[in-house]
Amino acid sequence: MSNPPTVGNLHNFGMDVFPTPPTGSTTTAARWGGAKPIPVAIAVAIGVIFRFAVPKPAHVSKDAWQLLAIFLTTIAGLVLSPLPVGAWAFVCLTVTVLTKTLTFAAAFTAFTNEVIWLIVASFFFSRGFVKTGIGDRIALYFVKILGKSTLGLAYGLALGEMVISPAVPSTTARAGGIFLPIIKSLAFSADSRPKDASAKKLGAFLVQSQLQSANNSSALFLTAAAQNLLCIKLAQSLGVKFGNQWVSWLKAASLPAFISLLATPFILFKLFPPEIKDTPDAPAMATQKLEQMGPVTKNEWVMIGTMLITVALWISGQASGMASVVAAMLGLSILLLLGVLDWDDCLSEKSAWDTFVWFGVLVGMATQLTTLGIVSWISDGVEKSLKSLSLGWPLAFVILQAAYFFIHYLFASQTAHVGALYSAFLGMQLAAKVPNLLAALALAYNTNLFGALTHYSSGQAAVYYGGGYVKLPDVFKLGIVMALVNILIWAVVATPWWKILGLY
Structure with missing residues (x-):
């Protein structure tokens, strides 16, 4: 019987889910490293359809409706994981500023x-x-x-x-x-x-x-x-x-x-x-x-x-x-x-x-x-x-x-x-x-x-x-x-x- 694994060492238990690839691995070099295309497409489509296909209530402002659409895209991305959570959140935050839905100050106010x-x-x-x-x-x-x-x-x-x-x-x-x-x-x-x-x-x-x-x-x-x-x-x-x-x-x-x-x-x-x-x-x-x-x-x-x-x-x-x-x-x-x-x-x-x-x-x-x-x-x-x-x-x-x-x-x-x-x-x-x-x-x-x-x-x-x-x-x-x-x-x-x- 082999020695029991040591406490606190996950690698001993086969928990190294992302092992380092061999040097010179062509598989790693050829792998697409950006966002997953299909989850991105689905997440963006949800926001776009909501923004332009769902009628905006008369008493809701354009910026509010647009922010809700971007928020839905953000949440869809958190579920579908086209990128790591932090990266996807940052991309969506950038969109709010780029589209002038929020000012830079309003977009980053929560970070304080x-x-x-x-x-x-x-x-x-x-x-x-x-x-x-x-x-x-x-x-x-x-x-x-x-x-x-x-x-x-x-x-x-x-x-x-x-x-x-x-x-x-x-x-x-x-x-x-x-x-x-x-x-x-x-x-x-x-x-x-x-x-x-x-x-x-x-x-x-x-x-x-x-x-x-x-x-x-x-x-x-x-x-x-x-x-x-x-x-x-x-x-x-x-x-x-x-x-x-x-x-x-x-x-x-x-x-x-x-x-x-x-x-x-x-x-x-x-x-x-x-x-x-x-x-x-x-x-x-x-x-x-x-x-x-x-x-x-x-x-x-x-x-x-x-x-x-x-x-x-x-x-x-x-x-x-x-x-x-x-x-x-x-x-x-x-x-x-x-x-x-x-x-x-x-x-x-x-x-x-x-x-x-x-x-x-x-x-x-x-x-x-x-x-x-x-x-x-x-x-x-x-x-x-x-x-x-x-x-x-x-x-x-x-x-x-x-x-x-x-x-x-x-x-x-x-x-x-x-x-x-x-x-x-x-x-x-x-x-x-x-x-x-x-x-x-x-x-x-x-x-x-x-x-x-x-x-x-x-x-x-x-x-x-x-x-x-x-x-x-x-x-x-x-x-x-x-x-x-x-x-x-x-x-x-x-x-x-x-x-x-x-x-x-």
């Missing part, structure tokens, strides 16, 4: 937004967790303490992710950089191999448990996923006020997310049981890994202390008078000054800068659509339709939340889903007189909960499916079953909890 810079800073914190190894260490501690049984192992991994999620704002990064390597190492030690009959011994269950649990970890903290911050910003552009964003988010999510997270491994243990029920060697393996890592280093202590200070400032934002983004800037400055991170680490964090570009474009367009009256035009139309059907706001809330959730089968990205539909569905709910905070937060939590519907519904789903332990029919079957379970738990728990908090 506090939320966008908070996301960038959070990605740098994530880099610190990976670089220092503290993320691996925390996860391994949970495995050591709870890992004597397979179910305990699943709980250890789930709780480990919950603890580090506020500081690592990407479920995909947590999946690929920390938890899939640990799961594979544990599975290999139990002779549970991917794409093999032995996958069901241990690996398949741990992968599904971690994927489904991660939805609730991402929903629990505002800074646990980039799409959470995008939802907050879009809601603010529609006039929703949050007070202390981090605390408001945590208070509303805490009870339903934590109960759902605790229930998930147990339910999956019954629905998708592993063949191995006891894992007495897992704590020993975790102990060995921790011994190999040695004692907690100075940089790890600095990383822990900095994150505790930053989170404390996020929680006490109103009392301290410090904005969340300023607290994040302070934390990042400490890491740079003390050498935990260097500037090259920040410059090489491609995910941060990519998110900065496409996030800024989407927020900017959405804000301008609101300013130019498109969102209010859509909301007014929905309000009239709902009035004609005599639907009260509770029923409208349930219908629109369910539609927003299950339409995710059409999307391969949580962030693309938010960019395409969050503002529209929130506007419809506000028009139906759903209480503002209830509508905004419920949609945002839903954005996390549908992340495991399919193997393509989120970055982390693709990472875990790529591990090779779970067959595609099982992915779809467990995806819909656990989606319904999550919806039921959140409905039962959140309904009285949100009433107590005064959300409605």
Whole structure:
């Protein structure tokens, strides 16, 4: 039996999806490196047809209608992927300026937004967790303490992710950089191999448990996923006020997310049981890994202390008078000054800068659509339709939340889903007189909960499916079953909890 793969090294698991081609490869040289022609044609056609074939309402300005057409092309490109997300967003932003739909200042105004810079800073914190190894260490501690049984192992991994999620704002990064390597190492030690009959011994269950649990970890903290911050910003552009964003988010999510997270491994243990029920060697393996890592280093202590200070400032934002983004800037400055991170680490964090570009474009367009009256035009139309059907706001809330959730089968990205539909569905709910905070937060939590519907519904789903332990029919079957379970738990728990908090 070969040595188990080392924790944190994705290449050992065959995760090098884009291997470097051999020197002198003619295949690479001949390959077209630009945009994919068919997705480009479809995305552009959607915008052009809407702009020139759909009659413009009399009270909507030409610039507003044109911006909506470009926005539809942008969203279509996010779904069809003719270019990487950031590149496509930049091209579409250029079109808004080139066609004089927006001025340069209006097109780039969102790039000074506090939320966008908070996301960038959070990605740098994530880099610190990976670089220092503290993320691996925390996860391994949970495995050591709870890992004597397979179910305990699943709980250890789930709780480990919950603890580090506020500081690592990407479920995909947590999946690929920390938890899939640990799961594979544990599975290999139990002779549970991917794409093999032995996958069901241990690996398949741990992968599904971690994927489904991660939805609730991402929903629990505002800074646990980039799409959470995008939802907050879009809601603010529609006039929703949050007070202390981090605390408001945590208070509303805490009870339903934590109960759902605790229930998930147990339910999956019954629905998708592993063949191995006891894992007495897992704590020993975790102990060995921790011994190999040695004692907690100075940089790890600095990383822990900095994150505790930053989170404390996020929680006490109103009392301290410090904005969340300023607290994040302070934390990042400490890491740079003390050498935990260097500037090259920040410059090489491609995910941060990519998110900065496409996030800024989407927020900017959405804000301008609101300013130019498109969102209010859509909301007014929905309000009239709902009035004609005599639907009260509770029923409208349930219908629109369910539609927003299950339409995710059409999307391969949580962030693309938010960019395409969050503002529209929130506007419809506000028009139906759903209480503002209830509508905004419920949609945002839903954005996390549908992340495991399919193997393509989120970055982390693709990472875990790529591990090779779970067959595609099982992915779809467990995806819909656990989606319904999550919806039921959140409905039962959140309904009285949100009433107590005064959300409605």
